[in-house]
Amino acid sequence: MGNFVFDLIGKNIVAALVICIIPLVFILPYALIAILGELKIGAWMQDRVGPMRTGWKGVLQPVAEVVKLLQKEDITPTIANKPLFNLAPFIVFIGAFAAFAVLPFSEKFIPSGINLGLFFVFAVGSFAVIGIVMGGWASNNKYSLLGAMRSVAQIISYELPAGMVFLSIATIAGTLDMQTIILNQSGPIWNWYIFGGPQGGAIKFLFIPFFVILFIVYLISSLAETNRTPFDIPEGESEIVAGYHTEYSGMKFAMFFMAEYANMYVVSAIIVILFLGGWSSPFGTSFMDGPIWGIFWMVGKAFFFVFVQIWLRWTLPRLRVDQLMYLGWKVLLPLSIACFMAIAFLAMIN
Amino acid sequence: MVKYFKDILLGFWTIMVGMKITMDHLFQKKVTMQYPERFDPIDTGFMPDNSRNKLFVDIDDCNGCGGCERDCPVNCITVETVKTVPSDGPITIKSGAKRTLWVLKHEIDYSKCCFCSLCVESCATSAIFHTKEFDYSGYDRNELKHDFVSYSDEEKQKKLDNFVAYQIVKKQEDAAKKAADEAAKAAAAQITK
Amino acid sequence: MGFLNRLDDPFNAEGIILGKVEDLLNWGRARSDWYLSFGLACCAIEFMAVNASHFDLMRFGCIPRPSPRQADFIIISGTVTMKMAERIITLYEQMAEPKYVLSMGSCANSGGPYWEHGYHVLKGIDRVIPVDVYVPGCPPKPEAFLDGIVKLQKKINQQAIFKKRAKLAEEEKIIVND
Ligand code: SF4
Ligand code: SF4
Ligand code: SF4
Numbered sequence: 001m002g003n004f005v006f007d008l009i010g011k012n013i014v015a016a017l018v019i020c021i022i023p024l025v026f027i028l029p030y031a032l033i034a035i036l037g038e039l040k041i042g043a044w045m046q047d048r049v050g051p052m053r054t055g056w057k058g059v060l061q062p063v064a065e066v067v068k069l070l071q072k073e074d075i076t077p078t079i080a081n082k083p084l085f086n087l088a089p090f091i092v093f094i095g096a097f098a099a100f101a102v103l104p105f106s107e108k109f110i111p112s113g114i115n116l117g118l119f120f121v122f123a124v125g126s127f128a129v130i131g132i133v134m135g136g137w138a139s140n141n142k143y144s145l146l147g148a149m150r151s152v153a154q155i156i157s158y159e160l161p162a163g164m165v166f167l168s169i170a171t172i173a174g175t176l177d178m179q180t181i182i183l184n185q186s187g188p189i190w191n192w193y194i195f196g197g198p199q200g201g202a203i204k205f206l207f208i209p210f211f212v213i214l215f216i217v218y219l220i221s222s223l224a225e226t227n228r229t230p231f232d233i234p235e236g237e238s239e240i241v242a243g244y245h246t247e248y249s250g251m252k253f254a255m256f257f258m259a260e261y262a263n264m265y266v267v268s269a270i271i272v273i274l275f276l277g278g279w280s281s282p283f284g285t286s287f288m289d290g291p292i293w294g295i296f297w298m299v300g301k302a303f304f305f306v307f308v309q310i311w312l313r314w315t316l317p318r319l320r321v322d323q324l325m326y327l328g329w330k331v332l333l334p335l336s337i338a339c340f341m342a343i344a345f346l347a348m349i350n
Numbered sequence: 351m352v353k354y355f356k357d358i359l360l361g362f363w364t365i366m367v368g369m370k371i372t373m374d375h376l377f378q379k380k381v382t383m384q385y386p387e388r389f390d391p392i393d394t395g396f397m398p399d400n401s402r403n404k405l406f407v408d409i410d411d412c413n414g415c416g417g418c419e420r421d422c423p424v425n426c427i428t429v430e431t432v433k434t435v436p437s438d439g440p441i442t443i444k445s446g447a448k449r450t451l452w453v454l455k456h457e458i459d460y461s462k463c464c465f466c467s468l469c470v471e472s473c474a475t476s477a478i479f480h481t482k483e484f485d486y487s488g489y490d491r492n493e494l495k496h497d498f499v500s501y502s503d504e505e506k507q508k509k510l511d512n513f514v515a516y517q518i519v520k521k522q523e524d525a526a527k528k529a530a531d532e533a534a535k536a537a538a539a540q541i542t543k
Numbered sequence: 544m545g546f547l548n549r550l551d552d553p554f555n556a557e558g559i560i561l562g563k564v565e566d567l568l569n570w571g572r573a574r575s576d577w578y579l580s581f582g583l584a585c586c587a588i589e590f591m592a593v594n595a596s597h598f599d600l601m602r603f604g605c606i607p608r609p610s611p612r613q614a615d616f617i618i619i620s621g622t623v624t625m626k627m628a629e630r631i632i633t634l635y636e637q638m639a640e641p642k643y644v645l646s647m648g649s650c651a652n653s654g655g656p657y658w659e660h661g662y663h664v665l666k667g668i669d670r671v672i673p674v675d676v677y678v679p680g681c682p683p684k685p686e687a688f689l690d691g692i693v694k695l696q697k698k699i700n701q702q703a704i705f706k707k708r709a710k711l712a713e714e715e716k717i718i719v720n721d
Contacts, residue, residue, distance in 0.1 A: 067571025
């Protein structure tokens with residue numbers, strides 16, 4: 001197992017640097033594509049055409065945006081706490097980028113195959129909220145602070161169901177290592193955890209509803225963790241100007257922006273790894289399988305969930321804070337605990 | 351308890367319905383009319399006939415009555431006129447009536463105009479009317495002022511001078527006439543005495 | 544714009560490299576205009592129509608931003624009362640350079656119906672902030688507004704970043720010499 005870069009260059013510092021850079025090289029084009037997708041899909045869903053005048057049918061719109069953001073004045077408010085204000089966007093971005101360290105792209109490319117992968121993702125996932133609170137508080141603006149507080153409340157409420165989902169999958173897979181989780185699911189399509197996983201024989205089909213519920217629970221909590229609509233109350237334009245990034249301009253705002261899109265990929269990839277077999281092909285091991293196809297399946301499935309996030313964004317209105325709390329504490333948490341118990345039972349009888 | 355699960359299912363169901371609607375619209379024909387490239391409201395007949403756009407004054411038809419200036423609720427029209435003199439010869443406006451006033455200035459300030467069309471209503475000769483032109487944004491506020499009179503400054507000055515000269519001539523004529531009248535009156539009084 | 548300072552010294556502003564860089568920078572700014580979602584009076588209603596599906600302001604790369612820090616241009620859409628003028632100045636000053644102003648409708652252009660007797664209305668937004676494009680109309684048709692956007696983009700495309708800086712330096716020199 002492991003890493004084709006190590007196979008090629010050997011285990012040395014150059015190889016380590018190359019491995020660090022590959023996800024970064026992936027994030028930048030991905031962010032451009034995702035931004036274009038966001039604009040275009042949003043427009044199409046509203047019967048509009050979206051950006052049309054930048055390049056062919058507007059495909060260069062994200063590039064123009066980057067060129068524009070590079071030139072914008074970088075404002076630091078005088079009454080802001082400057083070191084924290086300047087650090088916050090980088091912390092948010094590092095939080096998103098650090099998760100890429102353990103996200104496998106294919107059998108042959110896993111930046112770091114640590115056997116606590118799930119736990120690591122969960123830990124750095126909460127990193128972003130530190131950056132958000134830091135930025136919100138350091139801006140010295142009441143709207144920023146309100147946005148940051150909302151973000152904290154939201155992430156604390158939704159980490160619990162997400163944690164229960166991780167726990168359930170870890171229980172049934174018997175490991176926290178992402179590679180092993182994916183390898184468990186290789187083979188035919190019903191080995192995927194959304195269809196109950198590879199174990200258990202016929203009895204596992206009784207448990208499929210629980211897996212599906214867990215899948216939906218994680219989909220919802222991941223939206224909340226990335227601050228995407230319908231859970232974008234930390235930056236709700238209609239209430240608190242732009243939430244925690246009200247005072248940010250130019251490249252610092254672009255960092256927040258990029259972190260959001262990087263986070264979208266991270267949570268989509270985790271959905272794919274936990275429930276949809278990661279890099280394994282839906283046609284079993286014989287057809288379109290292998291390390292190269294692995295990249296295709298992994299990224300393709302993750303992109304589908306990025307699309308789902310965009311789709312949800314342009315469908316649903318923003319939740320109110322009390323509805324958010326109701327959904328998190330009274331619906332998702334009990335459901336996920338119930339499913340966890342059922343799945344623990346399934347793991348026990350195996 | 352039943353209500354709780356019902357609510358969850360209902361919420362889930364409505365989200366599904368909403369997602370289906372947006373998915374339908376994703377593949378529907380788009381309604382956007384792409385204005386500068388592929389959509390010209392005048393050519394496509396999208397502009398209604400009674401639409402109120404840029405104003406135009408046909409200065410050959412304007413007799414300088416100043417009705418539009420008086421009726422404009424925001425006073426954005428300035429009309430300046432000078433009387434014609436007999437030496438200009440017999441001049442008419444386009445519609446055939448006699449011209450008694452030269453229009454030296456007929457300026458509309460589109461940056462103030464509220465396109466109410468009252469000036470159009472009040473013009474007796476229909477010299478002022480709405481065109482179909484709508485895209486005339488400017489980089490300067492003064493670009494939005496338009497003077498419809500095309501006389502050069504000399505011509506205007508000449509018309510003013512003509513009028514002043516005619517005034518003097520007329521005054522002299524009047525004075526002479528008055529003197530003659532008075533003389534005649536005096537003579538008549540003499541006779542009656 | 545710190546990095547521009549370093550760029551324009553070693554090259555000639557008319558030269559190929561700087562010319563191309565300038566074109567690229569102008570292209571970026573012209574094609575990605577984020578506007579402050581901000582409306583004032585009846586013109587704001589027409590402005591909403593411009594955003595809707597039939598006219599779709601996003602075709603021009605105009606994306607609404609709620610915070611002035613992230614906006615590139617502000618649309619003064621409607622009657623500017625004296626009280627609101629102060630807020631507009633604040634908003635304008637909060638925006639990050641380079642920033643543009645689009646004045647929409649007669650009221651913002653020059654006070655419109657209130658220019659003579661409106662004791663409460665600012666007689667033209669250009670009395671307090673510099674305006675780039677004036678869109679006439681009361682309210683302007685959506686197409687007229689889009690024409691204003693096209694003209695604004697044209698103006699941004701023709702801006703001379705480096706030349707202007709060189710010229711500014713000349714002027715400063717003259718002042719110093721005096
Ligand atoms: S349309 Fe109304 S506001 Fe405009 S010039 Fe005519 S009368 Fe004045
Ligand atoms: S009302 Fe008509 S004729 Fe009279 S000044 Fe105005 S445009 Fe000319
Ligand atoms: S220009 Fe006309 S439509 Fe626009 S705000 Fe003023 S009165 Fe209202």
